[in-house]
Amino acid sequence: MRQKSRVRRAGRATAAALFAGSLAMGLLVSANPAVEAAPAAKRDRPGCQTTDDPPTNKWTFHNELGRELTAIQRKSLGRVKVSKVGESIEGRAMWAARVGFGDQVLMVQSAIHGNERTGTEALLNLLRELGTKNDRATKEILRNVTLVAMPMVNPDGGELNRRQNAITWDQVVEQYPQLEGAPPAWYFSQTQDQTGFDLNRDFHPQLDYQPRPQDLPGRQVDAGFYLSPESQAIRDMYVDLREEFDTPPAVVDLHHAGPCGRLEGGPQDGKLVSVELDYPPLGVNDGAAYEQEWPLLDQDLSRRYALAAANGMQDAVVDDQSPLAAVGRYVHFDEREYEGQGRSAFALNGSPTVLFEVRGQADDFGQKGMKMFVTAVQNGLDGIIESMATDEIEDLDGDDFFDLAHTGWETQADRDARDEWLADAPN
Ligand SMILES: [Zn+2]
Incomplete structure (x- = not known):
């Protein structure tokens, strides 16, 4: 069912060479570094429809989330355990829901960017299923895996x-007078x-890091400072x-990412992507600069988990042209570096970490x-959980992750995204 292209390594080398060339020619231009929030110029092909004013009342907002989690816990007869694990700066509860009793643990969080909402719905669906189903596969998962879901970690x-x-910055200083x-x-x-903060920059691999004034303001390639109650939780x-x-x-x-990303290469060449996946962005040579201080970093392990997610999405459908199978690799040119993202900070502590980027913002589509x-996100999470439960994750080859199609950023046409990011990185 799945077909793979075998051009990956060559593609990476070419991208690096092209990048060096563009530097030499002084082609760098300034732009917003937040690639996921700022779709690049490549995304201008026709047929990418978004909705101006889609209904948002079907999404689970914070007040409903608490009720929904309580209902899931009740219906699961205690199999799912929900607890409050923190509070946002405006006093909204942050919850974690735990299910399963295996010795492998998977922690999944959603909506650290507040308006990126599909993850929360996928987690609720997953909790409903693992909380009530009694088939053999579910039992195997519960026996081998412990899932800790944190749906909606930026409720404000x-x-x-x-x-x-x-x-506000005053609230930060109130918390840390030394600042x-x-x-x-x-x-x-x-x-x-x-x-407010982009909370997904507020993480530090030193998990007990305390903010020091001389570390501020920091740079996007550096660790963050755990300045917000949400990232602390x-x-x-x-x-x-x-x-x-x-x-x-x-x-x-x-x-969630921009609305018009298209796969380049592979069996779905030219199709709008559904979900892009990524391993931690830790700079050149696969994060080599971090290896001495953080020897537990294992980028290949993260790629195996990402691959398990891709397999979960692709294997859930019989037709590889299904939009649910339109999985790609998220922008990850070699220089891309965000130590302050949670996935990077945790990976430096030895965790495999995977980023899901669903195409489009919650208000782009009906x-x-x-x-x-x-559904695609849920299938991807299922893929990871099932691979953990069956130990299949051990048999995957992390290099196969590179066989997934990219969405243009490895090509000359979209080299700008990389250049823009580099140009905007503060020194
Ligand atoms: Zn985001």
Whole structure:
């Protein structure tokens, strides 16, 4: 059913050579570094329809999430256990739902960017199924895997329907008086009536890191500072699981990207992508600069988990032309480096971590389209969980991840995305 192209290594080398060439020619231009929030120029082919004013009332918002998790716990007769594990800066509860009792643990979080909503729906579906189904496959999963789901880890951003949380810099300084007079972290943004962090830059591989004024404002390639209660709660859950289990938890982070990404190469060449997957962006030579200080980093292991997710999505359908099988690799040119993302910080501590980027924002598509994406995300999570439960994850070849199609960023036409990112990286 699945067909693979075998051009991966050559493609990477070519991209690096092209990149060197573009540097030499001085082609760098300035642009927004947040690739997932700023679709590149490649995404201008016809046929990418978005909806101007889709109904959003079908999404689970924060007030409904608490009720829904309680209902799932009740219907599961205690198999799913829900607990409050933190509070947002505006006082909204953060929950974790735990199911299964295996010695391999998978921690999945959604909506750290508040308006990226399919992950929360996929997690609720997954919890409903693992909480009530009694077939052999489910029992095998529950016996071998412990799933800890953190649906909606940026509830304030979700409520405001935006990427950032809702913290002010004064609130940060109140929490950390030593930062009085220090410049705000580079990932803090302030507009006329809104302030907040891109929470997915607020992580540090040193899990007990305490903010120091001389570290601020930092750069996008560096670690973050754990300045927000939301990122602290995620970190605390991760630390707890590390202490409880023999092996570091696998971590999945569920996101959304631009609306018009198309696969290049492979059996679905030219098709709109459904979900792009990624392993940690830790700079050139597969994060080699981190290896000495963080010897547990295992990029190949992360790629195996990403591959398990891709297999889960592709194997769930019989037709490889199905949009549910339109899986690709998220932008990951060799230089891309975000130590401050949670997935990077946790990977440096030995966890395999996978990023899911669903095509389009929650308000780009109507409910029908988003239902398809929710299913794709759920299939991807199923793929990881089943591979963990059956130990298939051990047999995967991480290099096969590179056989997945990219969405243009490895080609000359889209080299700009890489150049723009580099040009915008503060020194
Ligand atoms: Zn995101």
